[in-house]
Amino acid sequence: MISLSIQVEPFPIVEPLIVRLQESGTEARSQHDAVLLDIDGHRREYNFQGFSFVVRTPPDECIDGDVLLVLPGQTSAHRLIRASSHHNTLLVTEQCDQLCVMCSQPPKKYHTDLFDQFAVAAALAPQGAMIGISGGEPLLHKTRLFEMITKVAVERPDIRFHVLTNGQHLEPSDVETIFQLGRERILWGVPLYSANRNTHDRIVGKDGAFARLELGLVTLMRAGASVELRTVVLQQNWSDLPDLATFINTRLGFISVWALMQLERIGYGRMNWDSSFQDTSTEFEQIRRAVDIATARGIRTSLYNFPLCSVPPEYRDFAPSTISDWKRKYLEFCTDCGARGTCGGFFQWYSHNEGFAALGPL
Ligand code: SF4
Numbered sequence: 001m002i003s004l005s006i007q008v009e010p011f012p013i014v015e016p017l018i019v020r021l022q023e024s025g026t027e028a029r030s031q032h033d034a035v036l037l038d039i040d041g042h043r044r045e046y047n048f049q050g051f052s053f054v055v056r057t058p059p060d061e062c063i064d065g066d067v068l069l070v071l072p073g074q075t076s077a078h079r080l081i082r083a084s085s086h087h088n089t090l091l092v093t094e095q096c097d098q099l100c101v102m103c104s105q106p107p108k109k110y111h112t113d114l115f116d117q118f119a120v121a122a123a124l125a126p127q128g129a130m131i132g133i134s135g136g137e138p139l140l141h142k143t144r145l146f147e148m149i150t151k152v153a154v155e156r157p158d159i160r161f162h163v164l165t166n167g168q169h170l171e172p173s174d175v176e177t178i179f180q181l182g183r184e185r186i187l188w189g190v191p192l193y194s195a196n197r198n199t200h201d202r203i204v205g206k207d208g209a210f211a212r213l214e215l216g217l218v219t220l221m222r223a224g225a226s227v228e229l230r231t232v233v234l235q236q237n238w239s240d241l242p243d244l245a246t247f248i249n250t251r252l253g254f255i256s257v258w259a260l261m262q263l264e265r266i267g268y269g270r271m272n273w274d275s276s277f278q279d280t281s282t283e284f285e286q287i288r289r290a291v292d293i294a295t296a297r298g299i300r301t302s303l304y305n306f307p308l309c310s311v312p313p314e315y316r317d318f319a320p321s322t323i324s325d326w327k328r329k330y331l332e333f334c335t336d337c338g339a340r341g342t343c344g345g346f347f348q349w350y351s352h353n354e355g356f357a358a359l360g361p362l
Contacts, residue, residue, distance in 0.1 A: 002085075002326035006063070008070060008077045009054035016071050018080075018120045019048060021055065023064035032067075032124055067121045069114070080121040081129070087324035088125065089132030090118045092145065096137040098166050099205030100191075102232050102269040102276055107136055115144040122152045122159055130160045130187075139169040146177055153185060162228075164189040167216030168209065178223035187256070188220055191230045194240040195247035203236050217252065227255045230304075232263055233287065234276045241286045245293035258294055260287060262305040266349045273354060281310035281356040291318060308343040309359045323347055337361035 011017070021044075022029060023036040034046035034053045044063075046053045055077075057063060065083030081088050092115065096107035122131050138145050145163075152159055167190045170178075178186070190213070193203045197210035220227050229252065231237070231244065241260070248258055263269050263277050280287060287303070294301045303311060303319040311319050321344030330345040331352060337343070339362040346355075 002082075004079050004082075004326060005076045006066075006068065006079055007056035008068070008075060009056075010073070010075060011051070011053060011070055013070065013072050016069060016114060016117050018117050018124070019053065019068045019070060019077075020124045021046060021063050021066050021068065030124070032120060065126060067124045069117055069121065080118070081125045081131070082326075083126050085325055086130065087132075087326060088129065089134050089324075090121070091134050091136070092118060092138050093136040093141055095140050096135060096166070097140065097168060097206065098137070098209060100268065101203055101205070101236065101272045102234060102263055102267075104264045104267045104269055105134075105136065106267045111136075111141070113141070113144065115141070115148045119148045119151045122148075122161075123155045125156070125159060128158050128160075130162055133161055133163040135164070137166050137168070138163060139165045142169055142174070146181070149181055149186070153181060160185055160187070162187045162189060164230075165216075166191060166204070166209070167213045167220075168206075170216035170219040172219060172222075174219055175223045178220065178225050183224050183226050187226045187228055189228045189230050189259075190217065190220070191232070192217075192244070192248075192252075193231055193234070194237045195244045196240055199237055199240055203234065221254045228257050228259055229255045230259045230261055232261045233278050233280065234263065235278050236276060238278050238286055241290035242293055245290040245299075248294060248299055249297040253297070253299070255299070257300045257302055259302045259304045260290065262303075262310075264305065264347050264349070265351060265355075266347070270349065277355070279356055279358075280306065281358040284312055284315070288312070288315065291315060305344065305347070307346060307356065307359060308339045309337070309362055310356050320344070331359075333359070333361055335361075 018032050020033045022033040028035050034048035036046050038045045042056050044055045062084050066079055067081035069078040069080050093111050094108040095111050125131060149161060163186055194200045200210040201207055265273055291301050301318060304322040306319045308316050308319055323344045327348045328345050329348050334340055
């Protein structure tokens with residue numbers, strides 16, 4: 001697994017610091033750049049505004065252009081942006097007002113506001129980067145989030161964001177702001193688990209969530225936003241999927257894409273695995289029907305996080321490789337598979353003993 005943290009030698013700061021590692025040229029490209037001076041085994045020394053900034057990492061690891069968040073007194077820095085990766089996500093809060101049965105990042109009570117630092121980091125990302133914004137629920141801090149995105153948009157109009165939100169906090173008064181930020185700048189990833197409001201509310205652990213979500217989706221529609229509707233496939237909503245497809249066709253035709261997603265075995269997803277994981281390698285019929293219904297009306301539909309061999313051949317074009325590089329793995333039987341180049345494999349925390357029963361090389 002690729003580490004999202006990196007060892008640093010103690011640096012004399014009292015406030016969180018954003019540093020970009022620069023390994024070419026002798027002049028810093030910005031006040032946030034640390035310019036490489038020397039590599040000695042695992043030790044790399046940089047010049048940061050006249051101070052020695054030292055990182056410890058394997059000699060063959062590419063960290064040129066990476067953007068770090070260094071916290072006072074800590075010897076482990078967060079790699080907020082990996083310049084060589086397309087899978088960069090800023091976890092802006094761990095607070096959330098839902099308690100989903102499959103939550104991969106169970107909520108915490110406290111919040112540390114690092115939006116100013118995240119804005120600096122995003123503005124240092126490579127040209128044309130798409131940066132994920134995740135939580136917790138980012139829109140619990142809506143004003144700060146919009147400020148951050150607006151700031152980056154002014155400084156770096158080429159940067160785009162993929163905001164994952166439960167849609168509970170979008171209101172009519174947000175339409176103008178979202179419209180001004182622009183359809184191309186933000187892809188809103190919003191979860192909807194069932195067209196049955198009781199089932200949806202049960203899955204997200206919040207009474208009235210479906211009704212709030214409907215209002216949120218109307219706000220996004222009125223703002224002309226790009227929406228990726230996300231449905232994790234679970235035992236809890238398995239029989240509902242075709243009805244959900246019909247609901248999307250008739251009520252949510254404005255969305256950009258509908259993503260049916262396999263379960264991630266971490267957090268509550270791991271705790272509730274036995275009662276939630278739906279083995280789609282042995283039974284695919286509900287997904288087949290849902291995809292057929294949605295695509296018949298022109299809804300772009302995708303299968304996220306599905307190993308290709310768990311999907312019948314005629315539906316494999318719907319299943320792109322979506323698991324982020326830093327948390328992706330392949331199993332022993334993948335070694336000889338002809339589809340490995342296009343298959344997204346498994347999450348690092350997937351356990352095959354409890355997982356798909358009918359997989360194998362293609
Ligand atoms: S054998 Fe492995 S690489 Fe091949 S399709 Fe299945 S999961 Fe993907």
